[in-house]
Amino acid sequence: MPFKPHPPCLSASTDAPATAGPAVAPEPGAPGAAFSPLYRQIKGLILQSLDRGEWKPGEAIPSELDLAARFKVSQGTVRKAIDELAADNILLRRQGKGTFVATHHEDRVRFRFLRLAPDDGQHARSRSRFLECRRLRAPAEVAKALELRAGDSVVLVRRVLSFGEIPTVIDEIWLPGSLFRGLTAERLAEYKGPMYGLFESEFGVRMIRADEKIRAVPAGAPEAELLDIEAGTPLLQVERISFTYGDRPVEMRRGLYLTSRYHYRNSLN
Amino acid sequence: MPFKPHPPCLSASTDAPATAGPAVAPEPGAPGAAFSPLYRQIKGLILQSLDRGEWKPGEAIPSELDLAARFKVSQGTVRKAIDELAADNILLRRQGKGTFVATHHEDRVRFRFLRLAPDDGQHARSRSRFLECRRLRAPAEVAKALELRAGDSVVLVRRVLSFGEIPTVIDEIWLPGSLFRGLTAERLAEYKGPMYGLFESEFGVRMIRADEKIRAVPAGAPEAELLDIEAGTPLLQVERISFTYGDRPVEMRRGLYLTSRYHYRNSLN
DNA sequence: AAGTGGTCTAGACCACGAT
DNA sequence: TCGTGGTCTAGACCACTTT
Structure with missing residues (x-):
């Protein structure tokens, strides 16, 4: 044994958070106080910073050592927090370069949300x-899905997605009006x-996560014409609710996919 | 700084695996030698043990300390290997009790492979x-999917799944004959x-993983009668290929789901 | 050479479950 | 009380990228 045991300096879950710990509420005597380990509290703090835009999509966040100093914990604890955020596809680690905020401008992220794939593997221009x-x-159903009050302002977008000039998807997209003020058809088109x-x-x-409900339905007359x-x-028929940081719903979408030459791909793990 | 640096005892990826290391081939001079860290090699060894049935589904595997001794690595390295296997839903950790081999006899696992959910949330008896x-x-298409030679023996199972007496799913299931010798309709039924x-x-x-391709198709006359x-x-229409350890395909399945009162649920992470 | 994430180790202690 | 997994720390060293 090369060492003798070291003095109990800041022993994590008992001392550290309560005394010299970071800006974290350990809620010592709270009634339903769900215990959460330090690294998960750090994860929450990082998520807050992402939510308030301290680091923008595509940018690098501070290094593990910097964050460890900022939160007054060891590098290993920060690492474990980042590990989870990377597993959630919210951050992206690149060895030697740093840790980056994931962005929808990368194909890797985009294909997580676009599950329609060509049967022959030939991806056509969309x-x-x-x-x-x-x-x-907001209609009642939409208000409920987006956790708005009935009657709150929403934006409705309708579009047809074509792959290689073949119309394949009809989307009807509902967004909270308060978050999408300047959204117009022109801005979407350009x-x-x-x-x-x-x-x-x-x-x-x-958008960091979405839930979908899928059904087979017959095309109505208007849809038939569009497709x-x-x-x-x-x-x-794919009904999607998308969530941003903190599991806040920010999009409700109903898609109709023509699956004669495309299929919805999924993996069960 | 409370400590001085300790003497470099068994410095992981250079010394340890090459000299006193476990039964692992580091392949030092191999041409396409893809470097893989120790914990991933340990993961591979655990997977081999699972594959050959050393620990059966539902059973506990040895403790982390036991495995660390067996593979001659630190507990932390074993832990990281098990972390990945738990993330893959192959192992299941239970604090205070041990680490267990996942089994399809638990609802938790079963619902990963049964994505059809009732619209009203009321799960009926199936x-x-x-x-x-x-x-x-094996027809050519099946042989290809199961990585068999055309003409190899396969088992074909067809069934109707009902929820609360309402026929909802037609399944056509293809299995490698060599793996399912005594499989009969009676054994399935009882x-x-x-x-x-x-x-x-x-x-x-x-089955530990599956890929699915989903489409909307019209019911043919025989299917219409069954449903x-x-x-x-x-x-x-859900086409599934299921894999066992080592990504070996062991099932091809084509399902037809009636989605008037049920939907296929999915999460995009 | 310096900085970043990635791996490995060793040890202390906590939370949980069975005894 | 003991054995299990879970957390946290500290430190050494490796691999990759940029300067």
């Missing part, structure tokens, strides 16, 4: 045609790149 | 009716519990 973009009062990239760059709203198919053709 | 179970020579539970208990084949619906009704 193009959006925007049918409308208007403000209205923007190059994925829609979530625009949301993140222009409106500071980053250039016969009414009644089976379509994949 | 029941399988087996239409057939027979052996035949078995209580999920099918993957039977596969794992009776045939030693554990008690009209021909042409849109159905969700």
Whole structure:
């Protein structure tokens, strides 16, 4: 044994957070006080910084040693917090370079949210045609999904997505009006790149997670015309609710996918 | 600084694996020698033990300290290997009790592979009716998916899954004949519990991962009759390939889901 | 050469579960 | 009380990238 045991300096969950610890509330006597380890509290602090925009998508966050000094914990504890954020696809580690805030401007992130893949593997150029973009009062169903009050302002966007000139997806997208003030059909149309990239760059709203419900439904007359198919053709209906930091819902979307040459891919782990 | 640096005892990736290291080939001068850290090699060794059945589903594996001694590495290294296996849902940690091999006899695992959920949240009793179970020579498409030679023996199972007496799913399941020797319609019918539970208990084949391709298709006449619906009704078609340890494909399955009262749920992370 | 993340170790202590 | 996994720390060294 090369060492003798060291003096008990700042023994984590008992001393550290309560005395010399970081800006973290250990809630000692709280009733439903769910115990959470230090690294998870650090994770929460990093998430707060991301949420308030201290580090923007694509940028590097401070090094592990810097963060350790800032939060007054060891590098290992910061590392474990970042490990989880990287596993959540919120941060991205690059050895030798630093740790970066994930962004929808990378294909890696984009394909996590675009699950439609060509049967033959040949990815064709995609193009959006925007049918409308208007403000209205939230219908009850939308208000509930977005956790708004019934009647709050929402933005409705409708578009047709084509792959290689073949119309394949109809999307109906509902967004909280308060977060997307200047959003217009023109800005959507002139923007190059994925829609979530625009949301993140222009409106500071980053989607980090989504839940989907999928069904098979028959095409109605309007959908059939938009997709250039016969009414009644089976379509994949994908209802999505997207969340930003803190599990706050910020998008409700209903997609209709034509799956004759494309399929929705999924992995069960 | 309370300490002075200690003497360099067994400095990991240079000394340890090469000299006193475990039964692991570091392949020093190999041409395409992809470097892999110690903990990942340990992960591989644990996976091998699982694959050869040294520890069975539901059982506990040895403690971290035991494994550390066995592989001649530190507890921390074993821990990191187990961390990854737990993240892969292959192992399951229970504080104070030990680390266990995941099993399809738990709901937690079962619902990872059964994505169909009732719209109203009321899970009804499910029941399988087996239409057939027979052996035949693998069609080209099946052979390719299961990485068999065309003409190898395969087992074909067809069944209807009902939720609360309402027929909802038609499954067509292809399995390698060599792995499922005694599989018959009777054994399937008399078995209580999920099918993957039977596969794992009776045939030693554990599914740990699956890829799915999803489409909307119209019901044909035979399917319509089985599901008690009209021909042409849109159905969700789910093509699945399941893998066991080492990414070996061991099942090809085509499901047709009636999604009028159920939906396929998915999370995008 | 300096800075970053990545690996490995060793040890102390905590939380949980069974005895 | 003991054994298990869980947390935290400290330090050495490796691998990668940039200066």
